[in-house]
Amino acid sequence: MTKKTTYGLSCERARAFPIEKVLAKLGHFPTRATEKEAWFLSPFRSETQASFKVSKELNRWYDHGAGMGGNIIDLICMIKKTSVKETLQWLEKGQISFSFQQLQPLEKEKRDRLRVLYSQPIQHFGLIRYLFERKITLATASKLCHEVHYTHKGRRYFAIGLKNVSDGWELRNKYYKSSISPKDISHIKNGKDKLIITEGMFDLLSLMEIHKNLQEAYDFLVLNSTAFVSKAIKLVDEYSCVELYLDSDKNGKRTTEILKEYSKNWKDKSVLYSEVKDINEWLISRAKKRIGEKAQDVSLS
Numbered sequence: 001m002t003k004k005t006t007y008g009l010s011c012e013r014a015r016a017f018p019i020e021k022v023l024a025k026l027g028h029f030p031t032r033a034t035e036k037e038a039w040f041l042s043p044f045r046s047e048t049q050a051s052f053k054v055s056k057e058l059n060r061w062y063d064h065g066a067g068m069g070g071n072i073i074d075l076i077c078m079i080k081k082t083s084v085k086e087t088l089q090w091l092e093k094g095q096i097s098f099s100f101q102q103l104q105p106l107e108k109e110k111r112d113r114l115r116v117l118y119s120q121p122i123q124h125f126g127l128i129r130y131l132f133e134r135k136i137t138l139a140t141a142s143k144l145c146h147e148v149h150y151t152h153k154g155r156r157y158f159a160i161g162l163k164n165v166s167d168g169w170e171l172r173n174k175y176y177k178s179s180i181s182p183k184d185i186s187h188i189k190n191g192k193d194k195l196i197i198t199e200g201m202f203d204l205l206s207l208m209e210i211h212k213n214l215q216e217a218y219d220f221l222v223l224n225s226t227a228f229v230s231k232a233i234k235l236v237d238e239y240s241c242v243e244l245y246l247d248s249d250k251n252g253k254r255t256t257e258i259l260k261e262y263s264k265n266w267k268d269k270s271v272l273y274s275e276v277k278d279i280n281e282w283l284i285s286r287a288k289k290r291i292g293e294k295a296q297d298v299s300l301s
Helices: 019-025 072-080 084-095 106-112 125-133 201-210 226-236 250-260 279-300
Strands: 037-040 052-055 060-063 068-070 115-120 146-152 155-163 169-172 177-180 186-188 194-198 219-222 241-245 266-268
Touching: 019 052, 019 072, 068 072, 072 084, 125 155, 146 169, 169 201, 194 201, 194 226, 201 219, 201 241, 201 279, 226 250, 241 250, 250 266
Parallel strands: 194 219, 194 241, 241 266
Antiparallel strands: 037 052, 052 060, 060 068, 115 146, 146 155, 155 169, 169 177, 186 219
């Protein structure tokens, strides 16, 4: 009779080890993080823009550059090129010297979720200054966005908010990037037959800053996450022309290719800002260049 192999550490318990702490022990640290997620440079390849996301709430990872994801066991197996058995033994032997923590109980997660108190026209000086730093005027931002006041873990915050089609919010301020569930696309209908698609709200605001009358010619679709590309696919056939202003990194290019397969009337506009990540970075760099040129003109006069 064959004896069933058992491991000292079960897969179930191993999957509850915090991925972020395991990555730290393996020498990988986040380039940016919020309460809900952390972004890393991929541990599987060399890159300059972080495409590796860890969901702290789900304790799962997803590599947008490779289009794959999983749990902590999958991750260690891939990084260390070990079997499941070897991975569990590696964890159990104490080579990960952090305390074992279960994920937050459901009730605590509910209490800690972001909750909207109210929204109003943008008027706080801190948010107006943040817009200025991103080279967006208050007049432009006010066409689509609001000042959203919300609570998180018993504390009050405020941010620039863009509402999505499910009545959730994308939130941005100088120190925080998050969303209030349910997360979804933002589809702004202006009654036009041409559509502009961007990844984030500041990409769209940048275009509106450059072209002041953009709403008179286009409808807008902000993905808010490239994970919602399937929702965009369902909408593109409604339009005679679809212009794509997605990020110029691998993830953005891959999303662009996916959308191009489903529409014949597309235009990839990322060549405009191919030397930077997105249209907002291009807008900021262009503004800085103009300031430099003006300063030079003054010095030569």
